[in-house]
Amino acid sequence: MPGFITNYLDKNVHVTPGQYGSPFWALVYILLVFGGVSLAVVCMNWLERKILAHMQVRLGPMRVGPHGLLQPIADAIKLILKEDIVPEGADSFVFLLAPLIILVAGFSVYCVIPFGPTHAITDMNIGILFMLGVSSLGVLGIVMAGWASNSHYPLIGALRSSAQMVSYEVAMGLAVISAVLMTSLNPAGTGTLSMIGIVQAQYAQHTWFIFKFFPLGFIAFFIFAVAMVAETNRAPFDLPEAESELTAGFHTEYSGLRWSLFMLGEYAAMISVSSIAITLWLGGWMRPFPNLLQGPTWDLAFSLFPALTFFGLAAMTFYSTMRMPKHPYFRIQTIGLGAFGGVFVLIALILLIPRVRDGVQDVYWFVAKIAVFLYLYIWYRGTFPRYRFDQLMRVGWKVLLPLGIGVLMATGIMGLRTEIWDFVHRLVHI
């Protein structure tokens, strides 16, 4: 094999392909991440409809494939085949550009997301800054889409969206700064903005930042968790696309493939903001208790989790297969569902191979944490009623922003408490 492929596979290389300077492996990682995220969006599409349906005591998609498993594929084919309409009077250049901007902004962010200590496309000195900056470009796409459609509902949706995203970005930034401040609590006294560095700081301090200076870390996490729902325009903050008021908001006039690009960008943004939250507060790729439960026994126990997860999924699938109706009409669907369970068993068996088992550890824990966040997104959507616009603004500016400033100041004081204590001590003894 040529040198540019093999030199990164050296056992002594402990950096990301971007840092190592290997364009080939960076490209491989980019394709892997792109494919993985697209697959996750497809799964999320099906899961969202199913989970929402079950929360509302409905069945959800049941017709296309067993339990509607093939529904996302059917939807994708339908969207590709639909006519691509540019409305009369629309600014066609901006209209066609807008979904691409949302997509590019949504996916460029994955450049720095650390799925493991070396499993990132690259690690930047300004990692978190890059993520916040590029994900804020998504709002441009929404504003452009709303304006270029030359129609009332999209324009109102775009105006709401830009106001909302700019307001919540402030609270989000303050929460992020208080977490970045915690990374500087080391003997050298300098923090880091690099995504990998932030996770390593949590490892060095033996705690996830959500539990650091309890409850300060938790409050900052809470602010971010609210702001990220508003940033991604999801329920209960989905005013830009409130269907009861604005038909579909900023993407009312879009159809077919371009509409699906908006959806893809939205879901990609959901995954990326969740991974910011995970990296900053929930220990990134680290498994639970990496410092406390050390040793080969615990390592082995935790490394079995990926396989166990897939065995669990397989068990659920086989249970559903047994409960399928016995009528001959359902025979093919039953066989299909059984085969699906078989694929899960196969994946689980592959994950038991020692080399694979140890290799996927970091990625598994990161993805598992993302999955929890995505479930929370669906849960919010099924639970909370939509906010009114003035309520939304009030929450953003009058609750989250002061809370964020307070947490930031309190974190700074807690970080410097020994120095402050010394200072007071000396003042008293003068």
Next chain:
Amino acid sequence: MCTGWYTSDMAPVATTFFFYFLSGLAILSGVLVITRKNPVHSALALILTLLSVAGLYLMLYAPFVAGVQIILYVGGIMVLFLFVIMLVNIERSEREKQFNQQWLPGILAACGLGLLFVLIYVKGKALFSQPVITMPETENTQRVGMMLYSNYMFPFEIASLLLLVAIIGAVVMAKKRI
């Protein structure tokens, strides 16, 4: 846009090609900003200019400035620009005369700027004697932070006071009754 490709034993991606590409893009979109009749198109061209300038900052091994440029200008200020422009009646602005025929000040300003460029080209090497960048890219943000909060603490605080005044001014002007 990813930095961090540079390792000591290989050539950096920050080549002259990227410099000319980014500067050309910045100039081209800068020209588009003033020649488009539609203000929204102008604003979008301005966003492209700002992004390519951010790329130039990355090439100068100043990732922090590039990041701040994207967050503040592209993500914040330009969105507010667009927000306002979208509410303006665009048909009227398209019918209005685009240039207001200020030839004399324009030529004078261009001559002054051109003179400055020529001077820098001729004298630049003597004025800026350090052609090699000594600041390592990996510590850029930390260095900026250190400088800002030690050597330049006073100007930094003054700037924050200025921003506070601007915020209070905006509130006073926007609210009828305080």
